[in-house]
Amino acid sequence: MIVLVCGVGGAVGMQRLTGDEEALALARPVEVGQALTTQDLVQVSLRVSDGVDLVPASATSTVLGKPAAYRLPAGLLLTASAVGQPKVPAQGRAIAAVALKPGQYPPNLSAGASVIVLARPSGANPIGELRIWPAVVSVFENRRDMNLAVVSLELSESDAQAVASQQSEHVAVVLTAGGGR
Template sequence: MPYLLLGVLLVVVCAAGGVFAGMQLGDRESVLALARPVAVGQILTAQDLKQVSMATDSGMDVMSASAASTVVGQPVAFSLPAGSLVTRSVLGSPQIPLQGRAIAAVGLKPGQFPPDLAPGTTVAVLTTPGQGTTTGSSNGQTSSWTAVVTGIATREGEQTTVVSLQLSESDARAFASAPAGQLSLVAIAGGGR
């Protein structure tokens, strides 16, 4: 008799466990994760992504596998290892510069940069001689740096556009000492990052 009661109890516990596991597994959805490690600023490709199944009530702001087409082509804001879940917070402009790189900002007026300038564009940053200087004098010498646009901010009602540029740390230091108002951006072919 005791073995019979133990057997019935074991059947009830197993059935309850099966129902609980089925409920947990039933509320799953396919979400995006990284198939390989990515570096800050890297543009995501389809090969960087994979689908994983997880519970829908996880509380995380994960990206559904059906949103893969909207994720491809976007930069990642942080370096992440393979297997990391793709959330909205990891997409976007790089939050930190790469090792040996720096991010500098410059205020520009219309005519000092191409009007269709966009993040990711490689540019040459040129200093132009100030008024009253000649190109032959030491003060009128033109300097140039290669940079990548990381962001563009304009405020309504202001004529100045702030452009964030990523360039080498040494170039950023020299660039920061350039006279305000004497800088221009020229979009150039890629490379030079």
């Protein structure tokens, strides 16, 4: 009993001396809207500055079962704003998905990349005006078993509707430095 009390007292004392706190981080990536589980979370000890809204490890039960508001990578320190109703896409934005074959997208494409989506006209007269939309890749899933990639693109609502209405074989994605036209 004395050893237990001394051990706990020492840990509390050390925490006060070092200023370290126990907070939650992600043990693995979590997708937007995915309910958080104990397997998704890990406790970390770190020094926290004032004004940083980290979820303390003691509040684990308050985030379990709650959806991720954003796509969250493994290792991210969990904040209260990262948990709750999905916040992606933002107001006035939408996400459109296209299935592309190799050659229709750069091999180094990844989530977060700024791109330009190009669509050539289809139908009996394939010669016409090329359509162009700036976008950001929100999810990139390379399905090598099916020889295609599913690319989710965040665009304005009207542009997302236009991209979604295109035939995939007429669409290409160009990686850009800034995503402008």
